[in-house]
Amino acid sequence: MEKTATLNLRVNPDVKEKAEAVLSKLGVPMSTAITMYLNQIALTGGIPFSVTLPKAPVTVNADMMTNAQLHDKLAKGYADIEAGRVYKAAEAFAEFRKSKL
Template identity: 70%
Template sequence: MGKSATLNLRVNPVVKERAEKVLSQLGVPMSTAIDMYLNQISLTGGIPFSVSLPKAPVSIHADGMTTEEIHQKLEKAYNDIAAGRVQNATEAFAKFREKH
């Protein structure tokens, strides 16, 4: 079947660059990878991978923790701060935004 349809889409440039690096290592052009993705949707009748929200680690759900567990987490955090194992919040959020 000939290819005549065109897709125009906007994506995060960082995500695009990372994907291009991986695809380049695989020897697969971006257009071929997208074509493969669309073919899999057509063949399987759905998205060809699991789509779900990641579950948050239990450690951040204080409702599911005992008082002792909360105290242990707080003590570990205090010890990390005292030992200088900290990160500037602005830098941490910038790194997070870069990755996501």
């Protein structure tokens, strides 16, 4: 099939760089990857992968809490701050990741 259409896209430079690094390892030019993606959309009639929001655990998902539960969580958080029970974000995320393994 002849290639005559042109796409001009604006994307995040970091995302583009990371994608190019992966595609380079695969030996696939960016234009070929985009063509593959567009072909999959045409073949499947939609985006060829699931597009969903990440699911937060119920224990921290404010949308799933009653007002009383949310108030209790916030009150506990404020009490922890006042008592000096605070952690650097990097430490907290590291602990969280360990608990998910």
